Amino acid sequence: MKAFALLQSAALPPITQPAVVGVALAYFAGVAAIGAWATRKTRTARDFFVAGQRIGLFPLALAAMAATVSGFAFIGGPGLLYSVGLGAVFVVLPAAITSAMSGWVLAKRLRLLAEVRELITVPDAIGARYRSRLAQGLAAIAILVAAIGYMATNILALGLVIDAIFGIGLNRAIWLGMGITLAYSASGGILAGVYADVFQGTLMAVASTLVFLFALQAGGGGLEPISRTILAADPAFLGPWGKLSPLAALSLFFVFTVGTLGQPHVIHKFYMLRDPRRLRWYPLVMALALMLTLLLYVGVGLAVKALVVRGELAPLARPDDATPVFLLRFTPILLAALVFSGVAAAIMSTVNSFMNVGAAAITHDLPVALGRRVANELRWGRISTVLISVAAALLAQLPGTVVALLGIFGWGLFASTLVPALAIGLNWEGATREGAIASIATGLVFTLVFESLAYFGVYTFPAGVTVSGLALVLSILVFFSVSWLTRRNADAALDADVRLVMEV
Amino acid sequence: MTVRRIALGALVISSLVIAAAYASAFLPGGAPGWAPWAMVLGNAAMPVAIMLLGAARRSGGVGRLAIPFAFTFLLLAGGFGVALLLPPADPSGSTLILGLPPAAAVVFYGIGLLPLFILPLAYAWTFDEVTLSEADLQRVRAAVARGGGGEGEEVTGVGAPGTTSDATV
Numbered sequence: 202m203k204a205f206a207l208l209q210s211a212a213l214p215p216i217t218q219p220a221v222v223g224v225a226l227a228y229f230a231g232v233a234a235i236g237a238w239a240t241r242k243t244r245t246a247r248d249f250f251v252a253g254q255r256i257g258l259f260p261l262a263l264a265a266m267a268a269t270v271s272g273f274a275f276i277g278g279p280g281l282l283y284s285v286g287l288g289a290v291f292v293v294l295p296a297a298i299t300s301a302m303s304g305w306v307l308a309k310r311l312r313l314l315a316e317v318r319e320l321i322t323v324p325d326a327i328g329a330r331y332r333s334r335l336a337q338g339l340a341a342i343a344i345l346v347a348a349i350g351y352m353a354t355n356i357l358a359l360g361l362v363i364d365a366i367f368g369i370g371l372n373r374a375i376w377l378g379m380g381i382t383l384a385y386s387a388s389g390g391i392l393a394g395v396y397a398d399v400f401q402g403t404l405m406a407v408a409s410t411l412v413f414l415f416a417l418q419a420g421g422g423g424l425e426p427i428s429r430t431i432l433a434a435d436p437a438f439l440g441p442w443g444k445l446s447p448l449a450a451l452s453l454f455f456v457f458t459v460g461t462l463g464q465p466h467v468i469h470k471f472y473m474l475r476d477p478r479r480l481r482w483y484p485l486v487m488a489l490a491l492m493l494t495l496l497l498y499v500g501v502g503l504a505v506k507a508l509v510v511r512g513e514l515a516p517l518a519r520p521d522d523a524t525p526v527f528l529l530r531f532t533p534i535l536l537a538a539l540v541f542s543g544v545a546a547a548i549m550s551t552v553n554s555f556m557n558v559g560a561a562a563i564t565h566d567l568p569v570a571l572g573r574r575v576a577n578e579l580r581w582g583r584i585s586t587v588l589i590s591v592a593a594a595l596l597a598q599l600p601g602t603v604v605a606l607l608g609i610f611g612w613g614l615f616a617s618t619l620v621p622a623l624a625i626g627l628n629w630e631g632a633t634r635e636g637a638i639a640s641i642a643t644g645l646v647f648t649l650v651f652e653s654l655a656y657f658g659v660y661t662f663p664a665g666v667t668v669s670g671l672a673l674v675l676s677i678l679v680f681f682s683v684s685w686l687t688r689r690n691a692d693a694a695l696d697a698d699v700r701l702v703m704e705v
Numbered sequence: 706m707t708v709r710r711i712a713l714g715a716l717v718i719s720s721l722v723i724a725a726a727y728a729s730a731f732l733p734g735g736a737p738g739w740a741p742w743a744m745v746l747g748n749a750a751m752p753v754a755i756m757l758l759g760a761a762r763r764s765g766g767v768g769r770l771a772i773p774f775a776f777t778f779l780l781l782a783g784g785f786g787v788a789l790l791l792p793p794a795d796p797s798g799s800t801l802i803l804g805l806p807p808a809a810a811v812v813f814y815g816i817g818l819l820p821l822f823i824l825p826l827a828y829a830w831t832f833d834e835v836t837l838s839e840a841d842l843q844r845v846r847a848a849v850a851r852g853g854g855g856e857g858e859e860v861t862g863v864g865a866p867g868t869t870s871d872a873t874v
Contacts, residue, residue, distance in 0.1 A: 287809050294817040298752050298777070301824030306759030309837050317849050424804025432798040432806065441788035441808040448726065448736050451744035451785065455723060458752050477842060481832040485825035492821060628758045629713060663730040665740075671727055677720045701848050704762070705841045 214525050216541060217368040224538035225366050228404070228546065229381055232397050236385025239393030246578035249390030250321040250561050251472045256395055258479040261470055262486035264398035266494060267550035268466045270405065272358045274498050275544045279527075280520030282502025286435075288443025289502065291450040293495045295458035300487040306462055308480050310627040310702055311471040317698040320472060322558070323465040324566040327622050327641075331634040331694045336622065338570025339641040341562040343618035344465050345589075346649070348559035350607030350614075352552055352593035356382075359548040360597065365525070366541055372598060379594040382549045386556045387586040394553040395473065401546035406490055408543040409497035411536055412528070416500035419531040420507045430507040438506060448665030456670045460616030462624035466554035497540070501527050560585035610652055613669025617644025620673060621680035630703060634694045636684030644676040708761040715754035723747035741789055749781035756824075760835055768835055773827040777820055784815040 243249055256264075274293075282289035314320055318329050324344065328337030359382070360375030367374065385393040420427035431438050442450040462468070474480065505523045508514040514530070517523060524544075528537035563585040568575050575581045596607060621644075622637035651668045654660040662668065684691070695703075726743035730736040753774050760767045760774075767774065787808065794806035802810035828836070 287813070290813065290817065294812070297817050297819070297821035298824060301820075301828045302752060302756050302759070304825075304828050305756050305836065310759075313837075313842075313845055316845055425801055428801055428804055428806065429798040432794055432796050436794040436796045436806075439794050439806050439809050441791070441812045446736075447741035447789060448730065448744055451741060451748055452727075454748050455744070455751070458748070459755065462755070477837060478832075478839065480837065481829050484828045488821050488825050492818075624755065625716070625758070629709070631713075663735060665736060666727050666730045670723075674720055674724045674727065677716075678724060681717055681720070698848060701845060705837070705845060 214365065214522060214529075215368060216365045216525060216529065216537070218534060218538075220534045221366055221538040221541055224535065225363075225542050225545065228542040231400055232381065232385060232546075232549070235397045235400060236389045236393045239385065239389030239396060243388070243390045243392050243579075246565075246582060247319075247321060248392055249579050249582045250557065250565070251315070251469075252390075252392040252395050254315065254473055255475045256473045257475060258482055259486060260395050260399050261474050261479075262483055263402035263490055264395040264550075265467050265470050266487055266490040267398035267402035267405065267547065268470070268554040269461075269464070269491065270494050270547055271355060271551040272362065272544050272548040274495055275405075275409075275540065275547055276358075276362075276521055276524050278495075278498040279501040279505070279523045280517075282443075282499065283505050283517065283523045284520040285445055286438035286443030286506075287441065288445030288450045288453075290443075290499060291445070291453040292457055293498055294454060295461065296488065296491045296495060298458060299461040300491065301484040302458075303462060303468065304480060304484040306624050306628060307468050308471045308483060309477065309705075311468060312474055312477045312480065313702040313705060314627075314699070315472040316477065317702060322561040322566050323469050323619065323623065324562065325569070326627070327619075327637065328566075328569065329696070329699055330626055331622070331632075331637045332696060333634045333638065333694070334570045334572065336634060336637045336641060337566055339638060339645065340618060340622065341566030341570060343614055343641060343645045344566075345559055345562040346645075347611045347614040348466075348555040348562070349589055349593050349596070351611040352555045352559065352589065353596035353599075353607045354611075355548050355552045355555070356590075356594050357597040359545060359552065362541065362545050362548065366545075375594055375597050378545070378549070379552075379590055379597075382552045383556070383587060383590045386553045386590075387583045390582065391473070391554075391557045394550070394557060395470070397553065398550045401543075401550045402490060402494070404539065404546050405543045406493040408536070408540045409494045412532060412540055413496035413500035415532045415536070416497075416504035416527065419527070420504035421511075424503070427503050427507040430510050431503070434510045435506075446665050449667075452665055452667050452670045456613065456616065456667060456673060459620060460612055460669065460673060463616040463619030464612070465558045465615060465619065466551070468623075469554075469558055497524070504531075556586050556590055559589045563589065610648060613652065613667075613672055614644065614648045616669060617648055617672035617676040619644075621677045625677070625680065627703060630695060630700065631684060631688060631691050632680070632694075633684045633687045633690045635687040635690065636680045636682075639683040640676040640680035643679045644672050647672045647675060708766045709758060712754045712757035712761060715750050716758065719747045719750035719754060723751070742786075745782060745785040745789065748785065749778050752781070753778045762835075768831060770827060770831050770835055773823050777824065780815055780819060784811050787811045 247253055314326050324337040324340040327340045356379050359378035360371050363378045364371050364374035417423055437444055501524050505527050509516050528540055560582050564575055564578055564581045618641045621640040626632040655662055655668055722743045726740045729740045760770050791808035
């Protein structure tokens with residue numbers, strides 16, 4: 202199975218209408234106001250990269266949710282469900298598990314590490330865990346590569362949405378979208394990002410819930426009539442795996458369950474919580490927010506399929522048209538406008554998080570890996586944010602194949618390089634520096650090489666096998682094997698305070 | 706054998722099982738019939754093993770969390786297993802469970818919704834007992850105030866204030 206594009210990569214149907222434009226302008230004004238407020242509050246590098254470690258539970262959960270859910274949940278996901286049936290839900294099924302899993306595995310450890318060390322990035326945690334600048338540097342390289350790739354695809358997706366709303370042409374839309382996100386990210390740092398995410402996450406959850414209700418209504422008055430309509434025409438669509446093979450669907454589940462533990466733009470937010478004991482309710486709030494936000498994914502995908510079967514909609518020219526076509530035909534224009542702003546919100550919140558982790562990799566992690574510290578991390582953090590954003594916007598305008606390839610790297614690269622060393626390593630004293638370095642290097646090289654070979658058709662993987670899944674399981678096995686071979690070094694890799702954090 | 710060792714063992718075995726499922730897809734003729742079953746087993750065991758590893762204290766168990774963890778494993782293994790075993794969806798739609806054909810309903814509601822409520826509530830209810838009590842937090846903060854890890858050892862690693870260059874490559 203070729204890795205499907207997780208983001209919008211083709212033009213949306215034009216949606217330029219006064220209500221849509223008005224709501225979008227109001228939304229951008231709201232984000233700008235948050236950015237201006239946060240800029241006044243951002244005075245140090247800790248403010249810029251970890252929000253001064255003073256955010257509450259709800260901002261944490263909503264920001265983590267908004268960073269997790271990109272525009273894919275609103276556009277690409279419903280389109281995927283429309284085309285492959287229920288197999289597409291294997292991307293979102295893990296949401297039932299991942300919030301609690303990250304609570305037990307990472308949230309407490311990372312937050313307590315930030316208590317005992319002055320950590321501001323995810324590679325910082327790897328460096329502290331293994332007392333290894335090389336491990337920290339390799340993790341930073343992986344994050345930087347994946348973040349810029351993800352940003353390029355997200356900025357392209359944002360440009361497509363803005364172009365569909367305002368009709369200003371793709372290139373201008375890319376620079377406008379990137380410029381707005383950059384304005385609040387570079388000035389207000391992650392503090393602006395977090396509170397913009399709260400605004401954006403709320404917008405996404407509300408819009409998704411309302412659209413889900415409209416989808417059930419339009420599909421025939423509930424899930425049962427929708428299912429009966431689809432079953433009569435295409436029973437495989439509602440099979441447990443949809444039109445995917447069981448191996449392919451289960452592979453998606455594996456990558457999107459375990460891989461969640463390696464997404465730096467999400468787990469990095471654990472550092473920011475003011476009171477570690479407030480983590481008690483993090484999984485519940487995060488899970489509920491995720492569930493509401495993902496309702497649109499399932500509802501629109503199923504409803505549009507039923508509407509097409511009943512002949513009330515023409516078969517879609519492209520699966521990604523499912524959401525725009527549904528919204529414009531079956532929901533009030535103000536709700537449609539809210540969702541289009543929600544799509545922009547979802548993408549911008551993800552881009553903002555990548556800007557932050559990417560800038561931190563340049564300003565903080567790579568210098569630390571080389572044994573140096575940047576004198577003014579706040580100023581250089583802002584400069585780095587601008588530089589990687591411009592680089593990503595330029596990449597977003599390259600031919601579509603290059604941009605798509607960059608986007609494919611993202612999730613798998615994060616997962617295969619960070620899950621073993623960070624998620625397992627922070628919970629297992631037997632992990633060694635050598636094991637961490639070997640697993641990060643394995644994930645990095647395997648993902649980059651084989652995703653490229655697969656993408657350009659040099660090598661075709663068998664049905665049901667994804668590079669991201671293979672890279673993840675391989676890096677886990679390398680981590681265990683090398684740690685076992687070098688187990689005599691395990692104690693030497695652990696400082697006393699880090700050991701305490703791992704014991705608590 | 707401690708809970709952590711059990712979790713680590715389950716994690717290694719589930720990784721090997723998933724790797725075997727992937728590897729089998731490279732065989733001539735494609736993935737054999739056991740490959741999806743191996744993925745089911747791996748997908749059920751690995752998340753639970755990781756949660757177990759994260760929740761377990763160094764010398765203790767996971768207390769009441771054993772129940773939701775066992776339930777989650779059974780739910781994942783049973784749900785995916787049932788989905789593999791049940792016949793294809795009936796085009797007449799004669800049997801629907803909460804609006805979906807039985808196999809899809811098991812996956813969608815059983816795996817996609819049930820853990821969504823059980824695990825976060827289990828996390829919250831056992832938070833003081835298993836995850837982070839006030840005493841735990843004070844212990845960490847006291848160690849920070851002493852400048853070490855609670856056993857009088859010096860902190861020299863990455864991120865230790867002023868000591869980043871001490872880290873070894």
